[in-house]
Amino acid sequence: MKTAAIIVAAGRGTRAGGDIPKQYQMLRGVPVLARSVAAFAAHPGVSQIIVVVNSQDDALFSETLGEGSRNVTLVHGGASRGQSVRAGLEAVAPGIDAVLIHDGARPLVSAEVIGRVLAALEHGPGAAPALPVTDALWRGAQGRVRAPEPRDGLYRAQTPQGFRLAAIRAAHAAHLGGAADDVEVALAAGLDVAIVEGDENNLKITHPADFARAERLLQEDAMDIRTGNGFDVHRFGPGDAVTLCGVSIPHGRGLQGHSDADVGMHAVTDAIYGALGMGDIGQHFPPSDPQWKGAASHIFLDHAVALARAQGFALTHADVTLICEHPKIGPHAPAMKAEMARIMGLEPDRVSVKATTSERLGFTGREEGIAALATATLVKP
Secondary structure (H helix, E strand, O other), X not given: OOEEEEEEEOOOOHHHOOOOOHHHOEEOOEEHHHHHHHHHHOOOOOOEEEEEEOHHHHHHHHHHHHHHHHHOXXXXXXXXXXXXXXXXXXXXXXXXXXXXXXXXXXXOOOHHHHHHHHHHHOOOOEEEEEEEOOOOEEEEEOOEEEEEEOOOOOEEEOOOEEEEHHHHHHHHHHOOOOOOOHHXXXXXXXXXXXXXXXXXXXXXXXXXXXXXXXXXXXXXXXXXXXXXXXEEEEEEEOOOEEEEOOEEEEOOOEEOOOOOOOHHHHHHHHHHHHHHOOOOHHHHOOOOOXXXXXXXXXXXXXXXXXXXXXXXXXXXXXXXXXXXXOOOOHHHHHHHHHHHHHHHOOOHHHEEEEEEOOOOOHHHHOOOEXXXXXXXXXXXX
16 A cells, blocks of 8 residues: 655644744754654655645745755645645545645654554555543533533544545545544545544644643653764784784784784774673673683674664664774775674664874884774664
């Protein structure tokens, strides 16, 4: 099933205040509408994104999405929500089977909510997220409570509301207008709409206070980004090759160490441990333990990467600088980069291997050994 997302953002949003419509206002440095679009752009179940805007807002829209505006279909809305949705439906590309209709002012919609709606659409013509009403309800007038209202079976509606494309097109074509949302249009046409679990964080920004609440939620859900550094040194000794970043390089001497003395890989490993706040290689693989004598250093790097994943982190980048006069690193750097990327499960463009000399100063300048400095970045969504 191929699905298009129609993000409705043609309203003026005057109740939210501000000098520009609420969907273009900033929320923790990112426009509200840009957050809504990004949620669907990142979802693998969405093939096309259509954004419905006011005809006066083309410049605001381009400024809001920047280069990202090239990846969406821009449509001008009408005087009512129903007219705007119909404009979006007309812009759906050939081959699309279903649509998700979403309020542009719901910037915190999660991939899980989108996924639940898509899953329900596999088995019926319509589905929408909602939350059961748990508060007591009253009917009132003139500032006074007139009567309690039963809450059994009542839900708070959210978006995206999903439908099979042909069914919702026909439902909108037959509707006289004035519906609060697309579920109301679907029900009027006799469509069955499944309720899927919504999300308390999937709020619709309506009033100024909603911006503050959304800010708090984003703060709570902010990504955990860690950066660690590592430094390692190994001296030269007898041998005819050195192993650096997993690549054996012929050389008149070898590097000495308890393991295979891969100074570059050790530095990256320590950088990952550092980002996790979990010490260094010596704490996890003590040199006093004979089982690690001569061990291949990828064992240590594998362990560090596995620890990061076990704690919910993704390793996103690693950078290592080798400091030596000889051997010359440049001819071997691509192979080192590829091997490090393979071990860490990264694309090669997320790994950097480079070298410098110490201008003949210090122990590296005297060619007594090789040093390495590394940085690693971990991200937990």
